[in-house]
Amino acid sequence: MDTTIDQTITFVKKTLANAEAGHDWFHIERVYKNAIHINAIEKADALVVALAALLHDIADAKFNNGDEEIGPRIAGDFMKSIGLEPAIIEHVQQIIRNLSYKTSLGLVTFQSKELDVVQDADRLDAIGAIGIARAFTYGGYKNRVLYDPEIKPKLNMSKEEYKNTTAPTINHFYEKLLLLKDLMKTGEGKKMARQRHDFMLAYLDQFYLEV
Secondary structure, X not given: OHHHHHHHHHHHHHXXXXXXXXXXXXXXXXXXXXXXXXXXXXXXXHHHHHHHHHHOOOOOHHHOOOOOOHXXXXXXXXXXXXXOOHHHHHHHHHHHHHOOHHHHHOOOOOOOHHHHHXXXXXXXXXXXXXXXXXXXXXXXXXXXXXXXXXXXXXXXXXXXXXXXXXXXXXXXXXXXXXHHHHHOXXXXXXXXXXXXXXXXXXXXXXXXXXX
């Protein structure tokens, strides 16, 4: 397992060398560490959890013209190249397909304990201080307005509406980030999310005070 993980880390670092800062190797590393921490309690398949955490953003659809199969495809080709079993490859690909928040806005067709662990680990990196930094990093990358009081957050969006939104970054807190605490699946994920959620609320209070 150690050799497999080392090979995967090398592959991910090389592939994401020029990635947008909120979806780079350091994001992957944080999610990987979160996943290992949560899985120490959840006891899901350790190899599947590790591989899915490391490969989950190998080719994010939003940076690849909305192609939602490019990530699973690249991850699958890599795993085949290092000789992993088909069942493991398929499981990791299914986790990648079903990990993102936008997937929860449509029909959920796949579930596993390993998905729960990695999904919680990824969502933890979308909230708290890191989540705030990543939100504004991506907003800057897309040249989005920080805040516009005339543009209200749109709640209960469909998957397509969420994928195509160009709303101000502050709206993203209400449209996704503040919702993640209650979507955590694992006990440890829920516990870790509370403090990060409260930090975002405090940040928003300060933001509006300064506005």
